Amino acid sequence: MAQTTPMRLRLLFVINPVSGGKKKADPETFIKNYFRERAEEVHFFMLDGPQQSLTAVIKKIAPDRVIAVGGDGTVKMVAEELLGKDIPLGILPTGSANGMATELCVPADWEQVLHLICNETPAEEKHIDLIRVNKKDVCIHLSDVGLNALLVKNFEQRGIRGKLGYALSSFKTLWQNKRLAVRIENKDLQLTRQAHMIVLANARMYGTGACINPDGDLTDGLFEVVILRRLSIPELLKMLFRHRPFDPAKTEILQASQVTIYTRKKAHFQIDGEYRGKINEVTASILPKALKVIVPAPPPSADS
Known part of the structure; x- marks a missing residue:
């Protein structure tokens, strides 16, 4: 019986490089090293880079998953981009305040998070509520x-x-x-x-x-x-x-x-x-x- 080939995930990491202060380790380097010999297709969007629309990047890449790399502010920004799209959000916490990651029991350890994103440890996609504030x-x-x-x-x-x-x-x-x-x-x-x-x-x-x-x-x-x-x-x-x-x-x-x-x-x-x-x-x-x-x-x- 032929084996089913696992789906090759297309991942977009949205990185806030100043999140958590200057003493934080470099998440982009960590992520690149993790995926160096893996099959996943990995893309990066830097929030302090050239003024390119994240909306346009998501449309162009069509990622299977988008991962917010930062604190609560970064998570919020990426979540707003994913409203109305059937794309799950992952969180790799690097901020000084990581309340949403804590709320969702997302590990603080970056390697454990990447295991979750790649389904190497048991994960699920969960639908959560948001609050619309002041209509916009x-x-x-x-x-x-x-x-x-x-x-x-x-x-x-x-x-x-x-x-x-x-x-x-x-x-x-x-x-x-x-x-x-x-x-x-x-x-x-x-x-x-x-x-x-x-x-x-x-x-x-x-x-x-x-x-x-x-x-x-x-x-x-x-x-x-x-x-x-x-x-x-x-x-x-x-x-x-x-x-x-x-x-x-x-x-x-x-x-x-x-x-x-x-x-x-x-x-x-x-x-x-x-x-x-x-x-x-x-x-x-x-x-x-x-x-x-x-x-x-x-x-x-x-x-x-």
């Missing part, structure tokens, strides 16, 4: 209004990467931050709150490991609106160094498929770790099963 943007992970968005702004200005940069920025942020007067509404609810921070949560955890949305599910067709009524220095530091949920006595969580958030005064806003300026209105709606991602396959059950 996409959130893959977590967006928020208030304190953490101001922290992101201060972090970007400070220029020190990693948890140390977040920690140093957090103290400046607390001095600047005040509670917001907010109104949250959709067809089923209308409520007003005083809060330090409002989160649109597609996922459960920030890239630091802080669990903001313990029951979040990327596949349930809903997102969560997390209202942090009060946030102290210990709570903010928990965002950086601890994996336990926030104090439930100071936190309120609502599920929704669509919501609009209004703030009385303009407030800081971020999407997936990218600061977007000050706003006084945010709209959000779910995009169910909008993105196909490559993740480790679940272990076989005891009954199988």
Whole structure:
């Protein structure tokens, strides 16, 4: 009986070369060495290279899989390119914040990731939800209004990467931050709150490991609106160094498929770790099963 020849995968790696800072190893060299004697067809797109459209490159190459090499910002950018396309997204995490990779149980080890991409270790293609923000943007992970968005702004200005940069920025942020007067509404609810921070949560955890949305599910067709009524220095530091949920006595969580958030005064806003300026209105709606991602396959059950 003739053996079936395995499909030769055509892979496109989208690399953010500055992700994670200057001390990071070179992912392009690592990937080239991994595939040096393999059959896969490998292509690269550098985000700091000549101004060539990623959309055009994807159309020209027609890859079987596109792999985002970077942090959450890179993953978000590539995910937006793959909306409406039946092309799975892989993640090779190299950023200072790799929240989405952590959420999807993608290994931090690059060789293990490439094994997954090439089906050498058990993998599956999983459809996950995204959030449409302000009708034109996409959130893959977590967006928020208030304190953490101001922290992101201060972090970007400070220029020190990693948890140390977040920690140093957090103290400046607390001095600047005040509670917001907010109104949250959709067809089923209308409520007003005083809060330090409002989160649109597609996922459960920030890239630091802080669990903001313990029951979040990327596949349930809903997102969560997390209202942090009060946030102290210990709570903010928990965002950086601890994996336990926030104090439930100071936190309120609502599920929704669509919501609009209004703030009385303009407030800081971020999407997936990218600061977007000050706003006084945010709209959000779910995009169910909008993105196909490559993740480790679940272990076989005891009954199988």
